[in-house]
Amino acid sequence: MRASSDRSDTDDLKKLKPGSSIFARQLRCGLLVASLLGVLIILYQGIADYLSLREDYESTNARVINEIRAVSKTMLVEKNAELARTVANSAMFERSVMSVRLIDLDGNVIAAQHRDETILSQSIWSELLFDGVVSHSLPIYAPAVGMTKGPIVGQLQISFSPQVYISLLYDRIKASFIGVLIFAVAMTFAAVGVTYFIVTKPLLELITYMVRVNPADASKPLPLPPPHRHDDEIQMLGSSLIGLLALIRSKVHRIANVTEELKAANLTLETRVEQRTRELNSAIEKLERLAATDPLTGIANRRTLMGRLKNAIAVWKRRGTRVGLIIVDLDHFKVLNDTYGHQIGDTVLKSITAVFNRVLRETDLVARLGGEEFAVLLSDEDEKGALVVAERLRAEISRDVVHVDDMTISYTASLGIACLPARDDFDKGDGEGMEGVLRQAREVENIIDALYSLADKALYQAKEKGRNRCELMVPSADFLHGTD
Structure with a gap:
């Protein structure tokens, strides 16, 4: 590219001689x-x-x-x-x-x-x-x-x-x-010829020198201007030109240094911004995790459960897919806390969380609602399937033990189950006694409240029937008509 530019400059200079x-x-x-x-x-x-x-x-x-x-x-x-x-x-x-x-x-x-x-x-x-x-x-x-x-x-x-x-x-x-x-004519050509050799030719040489010198190239020393035998204005012009080129080189070098400093500063700033962004994203993710999970057990909290349950019911209203909810409550947990202390109680809560993780599928969601109460959201599972899952959970919980010092502590849980059936199953239910409870459940939030109320009633029945058992509440199919 530079060679092409030099050739272009040389061609332009050739056009100036001698008919400049x-x-x-x-x-x-x-x-x-x-x-x-x-x-x-x-x-x-x-x-x-x-x-x-x-x-x-x-x-x-x-x-x-x-x-x-x-x-x-x-x-x-x-x-x-x-x-x-x-x-x-x-x-x-x-x-x-x-x-x-x-x-x-x-x-x-x-x-x-x-x-x-x-x-x-x-x-x-x-x-x-x-x-x-x-x-x-x-x-x-x-x-x-x-x-x-x-x-x-x-x-x-x-x-x-x-x-x-x-x-x-x-x-x-x-x-x-x-x-x-x-x-x-002779005198004119003589005068112009003399002027050409005295003024024009030295000026052309200075122009050629100025075009060929690259003041920005600091790797090479600045060449001297063409020699001039007379101490006149042209000599002064050449001296001024070399000084000007040196000044330009100094300015270019300074600009290059400032540019490099700016690039380094920008790079440092970009690195710092990127680091701060990562830290901010990490903090946001941490906050989101804290907002979505229970700090003691590390599983989802009530807020996360309600969001997932809302989405599941919205899909159920459009497509008729099944939705199941299991509420799990530890039996006599207050007595356990009073007997062994809250630290042992926290250990039991962490242990039951491990049971949930072993038994449940990845598509299922377990959440701690507060205290010793948990909830499990089952995806596309009918009443029989939900009851099977609940029974498996109950059995695993009853077999689970917690070792603290020289003590071995076992515990049990009661489970209440409620499901929203598929549309094909609407006319199979007969829960006439529950129709009055669910009749007004038309919006998603109302359906959530109604479903949770059913599961809670089932849990209450399990507690009433002696604990360490599972109970299922089935809603009436007539309630579901008109919920779309």
């Missing part, structure tokens, strides 16, 4: 400034060339006129046509001369020369800059005698075209433009 954004902006700005300066230089040079050429044009025209007039005096007096033609031809050597005519006093044209207009085609610039084609008609005087001006002997008609100077001005401006352009 700074380099490109320098080049664009340099070319723009050079172009503006070039335009100003060309404009200045063009104006200077124009003024110089215009002055040259006007002075040349004046010189040609003066030369022709000076030579033509004698020629017109002597009417020398050959000389006149020679003068006219010589005037045409000036490329700005369009035409020359020498005329005597009689109006005869002695000599005339005319340049083809296609050779010097006029342009709009000749009108704007040099006033276009200029024609002059000047008198020619005879040679002066003393201080007296000679008479007029003829006329000079001459016209000038500035087109040749326009072409010359164009050539000069063109040459200036090309020269200035080459110079400006």
Whole structure:
């Protein structure tokens, strides 16, 4: 993953060289400034060339006129046509001369020369800059005698075209433009190139260094920034950068330490919370056990029995499954306590609990109701089965003995049994004498009270009939109609 990131950073840096954004902006700005300066230089040079050429044009025209007039005096007096033609031809050597005519006093044209207009085609610039084609008609005087001006002997008609100077001005401006352009571009590239090697390249090297250095990796020392030979701003930037990276590494290391401390603290806190949770769950379980069991014998208490009995009767109402209840009461337990002491009585209670655990099934529930009274909840057991279980319990209890010091103590118990029969057995019962007792038992709580009352009555009968025996009370089937 790190190698992929390095390759991506390197590719990004390659895009910056040499056409980095700074380099490109320098080049664009340099070319723009050079172009503006070039335009100003060309404009200045063009104006200077124009003024110089215009002055040259006007002075040349004046010189040609003066030369022709000076030579033509004698020629017109002597009417020398050959000389006149020679003068006219010589005037045409000036490329700005369009035409020359020498005329005597009689109006005869002695000599005339005319340049083809296609050779010097006029342009709009000749009108704007040099006033276009200029024609002059000047008198020619005879040679002066003393201080007296000679008479007029003829006329000079001459016209000038500035087109040749326009072409010359164009050539000069063109040459200036090309020269200035080459110079400006060369200077721009030179300046930008120097700036690139002085500023841009060192900055790119610093950027490359900054991208490749991982300040968070404390396993490696921080490398020095690229060497820079000059003690300038870039050198200061490199020094500041290494200091900044060192500061970042210090902060990252500190953050890592704080993170580890937080993780350790969280782990300790989680361990402590988990320990406290286990202790709390253990305490809750202990409290639940204490709330659900008898502290002396370790079996269920009255509260647990009533909860299980309520659930069993609710299932019986929906499905018609049998429910049986046996109440067990130790015979003459008060006498036993008074004779041997409460400690021996507690030992007897623990011993009878062991008998319950040996005889009863895992699905049956035995609970201590208080004192010497116990109750057994039988699941899906009819009257015969409940009576068999009760008789087995009675027999085992009567055979059980408790050894204390040199004494052997035996004890007995009386058992009262009551059952809620299955729906198939509703119409088999005949307990008409109990119908009045159970007639109002419609809700689960009422059925519990009624069932317990039946078992308690059966226990009372067992006590009345001599103890150490089992008695069964069967409810009337008519009572069960309408309890759903």
